[in-house]
Amino acid sequence: MAVREAEPVGSLQEVKEAGLDREDLLGIYRSxxxxxxIEERGHILYKxxxxxxxxxxxxxxxxxxxxxxxxxxxxxxxTPLHRDMGVHITRxxxxxxxxxxxxxxxxGPTRGRDGNVHMAVPExxxxxxxxxxxxxxxxxxxxxxAFKIRGDQRVALGWFGEGAAARxxxxxxxxxxxxxxxxxxxxxxxxxxxxxxxxxLSYPVEHIADRAAAYGFDGVVVDGxxxxxxxxxxxxxxxKARQGGGPTLLECLTLRMEGHAVHDDAFYVxxxxxxxWAAQDPIERYRSWLHAQAGLTDxxxxxxxxxxxxxxxxxxxxxxxxxxxxxxxxxxGVYASPEDLDTPHHK
Amino acid sequence: MPELxxxxxxxxxxxxxxxxxxxxxVLGEDVGxxxxxxxxxxxxxxxxxxxxxxxxxxxxxxxxxxxxxAALMGLRPVAEMQFADFISCAWDHLVTxxxxxxxxxxxxxxxxxxxxxxxxxxxxxxxxxxxxxxxxHIPGLKIACPATPHDAKGLLASAIEDxxxxxxxxHKHLYRRIKGEVPEERYTIPFGQARVAREGDDVVVVTWGxxxxxxxxxxxxxxxxxxxxxxxxxxxVIPWDRERVLESVxxxxxxxxxxxxxxxxxxxxxxxxxIAEEAFEDLDAPVRRIAAPxxxxxxxxxxxxxxxxxxxxxxTALRELAAY
Numbered sequence: 001m002a003v004r005e006a007e008p009v010g011s012l013q014e015v016k017e018a019g020l021d022r023e024d025l026l027g028i029y030r031s032x033x034x035x036x037x038i039e040e041r042g043h044i045l046y047k048x049x050x051x052x053x054x055x056x057x058x059x060x061x062x063x064x065x066x067x068x069x070x071x072x073x074x075x076x077x078x079t080p081l082h083r084d085m086g087v088h089i090t091r092x093x094x095x096x097x098x099x100x101x102x103x104x105x106x107x108g109p110t111r112g113r114d115g116n117v118h119m120a121v122p123e124x125x126x127x128x129x130x131x132x133x134x135x136x137x138x139x140x141x142x143x144x145x146a147f148k149i150r151g152d153q154r155v156a157l158g159w160f161g162e163g164a165a166a167r168x169x170x171x172x173x174x175x176x177x178x179x180x181x182x183x184x185x186x187x188x189x190x191x192x193x194x195x196x197x198x199x200x201l202s203y204p205v206e207h208i209a210d211r212a213a214a215y216g217f218d219g220v221v222v223d224g225x226x227x228x229x230x231x232x233x234x235x236x237x238x239x240k241a242r243q244g245g246g247p248t249l250l251e252c253l254t255l256r257m258e259g260h261a262v263h264d265d266a267f268y269v270x271x272x273x274x275x276x277w278a279a280q281d282p283i284e285r286y287r288s289w290l291h292a293q294a295g296l297t298d299x300x301x302x303x304x305x306x307x308x309x310x311x312x313x314x315x316x317x318x319x320x321x322x323x324x325x326x327x328x329x330x331x332x333g334v335y336a337s338p339e340d341l342d343t344p345h346h347k
Numbered sequence: 348m349p350e351l352x353x354x355x356x357x358x359x360x361x362x363x364x365x366x367x368x369x370x371x372x373v374l375g376e377d378v379g380x381x382x383x384x385x386x387x388x389x390x391x392x393x394x395x396x397x398x399x400x401x402x403x404x405x406x407x408x409x410x411x412x413x414x415x416x417a418a419l420m421g422l423r424p425v426a427e428m429q430f431a432d433f434i435s436c437a438w439d440h441l442v443t444x445x446x447x448x449x450x451x452x453x454x455x456x457x458x459x460x461x462x463x464x465x466x467x468x469x470x471x472x473x474x475x476x477x478x479x480x481x482x483x484h485i486p487g488l489k490i491a492c493p494a495t496p497h498d499a500k501g502l503l504a505s506a507i508e509d510x511x512x513x514x515x516x517x518h519k520h521l522y523r524r525i526k527g528e529v530p531e532e533r534y535t536i537p538f539g540q541a542r543v544a545r546e547g548d549d550v551v552v553v554t555w556g557x558x559x560x561x562x563x564x565x566x567x568x569x570x571x572x573x574x575x576x577x578x579x580x581x582x583x584v585i586p587w588d589r590e591r592v593l594e595s596v597x598x599x600x601x602x603x604x605x606x607x608x609x610x611x612x613x614x615x616x617x618x619x620x621x622i623a624e625e626a627f628e629d630l631d632a633p634v635r636r637i638a639a640p641x642x643x644x645x646x647x648x649x650x651x652x653x654x655x656x657x658x659x660x661x662x663t664a665l666r667e668l669a670a671y
Contacts, residue, residue, distance in 0.1 A: 110452065113451050128448070132443045132444075138413050149372060175409070334450055340510055
C-alpha cells in the first residue's frame with residue numbers, strides 16, 4: 001500500500017465536481033484572509049505588550065487548515081493545533097474570542113485559563129489542544145471509537161506535526177485506529193521544522209504518510225499550499241471514514257513561514273527555502289486561481305478584503321472590552337458537576 | 348444479604364452499571380475473552396459484546412487517551428490498567444489532557460481508570476505499587492481507594508457516575524482475601540465521606556485501602572491492653588474528608604496516619620500537615636506516620652515484609668502514642 005501523492009487542483013469544473021460552488025470558494029478565501037489577518041494583528045498586539053507569554057502562528061499553513069476544516073461535516077469533531085487557526089475560523093469561532101484568548105480575557109474560549117491557540121469551542125466540534133504533542137491523537141482516536149460504538153455517522157480528526165510524529169502516542173493511536181478501523185483522519189501538518197529540527201533529523205522515511213501502510217490504512221501526501229487539493233483529499237478521507245472505510249493519514253506539506261514562536265527568528269531555516277515557499281504562498285496562490293478560474297473580480301476582492309478588515313477591527317475592539325478574569329474565581333471549574341454533563345457538545 | 352469477595356463486588360458493580368447504562372463500556376488489555384488479568388470482566392464480552400468490552404493493543408497511552416476522547420463524546424469509559432504500575436505509561440493523557448480539559452474547555456471527562464494496586468505477594472517493583480499520592484497532587488483528578496467489598500461496589504458506581512476522571516485503586520491483596528456483605532441492589536457511596544471502620548476514643552488511625560485491615564487488626568491487640576482505637580477509613584483520597592479527620596483528632600487527641608505508599612511526599616504528609624495547621628492545640632502527642640520506606644517495592648518476601656507496614660509496626664506505634 002504505497003503512499004499516494006495527490007495531484008494539484010485544476011479547473012473550476014473539477015472543483016465543482018468535488019462539491020464546491022462559487023460561494024464556497026469565496027468563503028474559503030475569506031476564511032484564509034481572516035486566519036492570516038488574526039495572526040498578523042496578533043503580532044501587533046504582542047509588540048504592544050498586550051499578549052502575555054509567547055505567541056504562535058501558522059503562517060504558511062492557512063490552506064492546509066482551511067482546506068481540512070472546510071471538508072469536515074457539521075457533526076464531525078477535531079483537535080486542531082497551534083498552526084491550525086484556519087480550522088477554528090472555518091468552524092465558525094468568532095474572531096473577537098480569539099483576540100480575547102490571546103490577551104487572557106474572560107471572553108476567550110478558555111476564559112484566561114489557557115493562552116494562545118490552546119483553545120477551542122466544543123459546541124463547534126473542536127477540543128482544545130495541549131502542548132504535549134501529539135497527545136491529542138489518542139483523544140481523537142477515542143472520539144472515533146465512541147462514534148463506532150454508537151454507530152454515529154461522524155468522523156474525528158486528529159492533527160499532529162512531523163516533529164510529533166516521532167512520539168509513541170502517534171504510533172499507539174494510529175495502530176489502535178488501524179486495528180479497529182475507526183472513523184478517524186490523522187492530519188499531519190508537515191511544515192518541515194520541529195522548532196529548529198529539520199525533517200531529516202525527525203524521521204528517516206520520505207514521507208510521514210509512508211507510515212500509514214504499517215497501520216493498514218491509506219497514506220496521502222498533498223501540497224499544503226493548494227487549498228482546493230487539501231480540501232479534495234480531506235473530503236475523500238472523511239467520506240471514506242464515514243462510510244466505514246477506516247482511517248487515513250493525510251500529510252499536508254508546507255513550510256513554517258515564521259519561527260517556532262514569536263521569540264524565534266528561524267535563523268536556521270535556509271534563506272532560499274523561505275524564498276522558494278514564499279513564491280507559493282497559499283493565499284496568493286489561491287487568489288490567482290480564483291482570478292484565473294473562477295472569475296474573481298478586483299471589485300469583489302476589494303469588498304471581501306475590506307469586510308474582513310472591518311470584522312477584525314470590530315473583533316479587536318470587542319476583545320479589549322472583554323474583562324480580565326476575576327482572580328476570586330480561580331478555584332472554580334477545576335472539577336465538573338453533574339449538570340455539566342449531557343450538554344449539546346457532549347453528545 | 349449475599350457475602351462477596353472484594354473482587355466479586357467490583358465485578359458485580361461494573362456489570363450492574365453496564366446493564367443500567369448503555370454508555371458505560373470497558374477497554375483494556377486482555378479484558379475481553381480472557382476476562383482481565385484478575386478476571387474482573389470474566390464473561391462480560393459474552394454479555395455485552397466486543398464493542399462494549401474492548402480488547403486493546405498493548406497501548407496504555409491509547410487506552411487512557413482513547414477513554415478521554417470517548418468520554419468527551421458522551422460515553423462513560425471504564426479503562427483497565429493491567430496493573431496500577433502501568434499508569435505511568437499514560438501519565439500524559441491522564442495528567443496533561445484528562446485532568447485539565449474541564450478547567451480549560453469546560454468539557455467534562457467522565458471516565459474511570461481501574462488500577463489494581465498494592466503489594467503483599469512478591470510482585471516486585473513493577474506490579475506492587477500504590478501510586479495514589481502522585482495523582483493526589485494533580486488538580487482535576489479524583490481518587491477512590493476502597494477497603495471493603497461494600498465500598499468497592501458503591502464507590503465504583505459513584506466513580507462511573509462522576510463527571511470527572513476518577514482513578515479507582517483496587518488493592519490486589521484484598522481481591523480474594525476480604526469478604527463482606529454487599530447488597531444486590533445498586534447503591535452509591537459519596538466521595539469525600541470517611542467511614543469509621545472501628546470505633547474508639549483514645550487514638551485515631553487515619554488510613555485507606557488495605558491498611559484499613561492492618562489498622563483494625565492492630566486495634567484489636569490494643570483493645571486487649573485497654574486502649575480503644577478508632578480506625579478511620581478515608582475511602583477516597585481526593586476529595587478527602589478533612590472535617591471528619593479533624594473531628595476525630597479533636598476527640599481522640601492522638602493520631603496515627605498510615606499508608607502503604609512510600610513515606611516522602613505520601614498523602615499522609617498532607618493529612619499530617621493539615622492536622623498541624625488546624626488541630627495543633629487539640630493534640631496530646633505529636634502526629635505519627637507509618638508508611639513504606641522510600642525504596643522501590645522489593646521482590647523477596649522478607650524484604651517485602653520489611654517494606655509494607657505490618658500489624659506489629661502499627662501496634663508498637665499505637666502503644667507509644669497511648670503512653671505519651
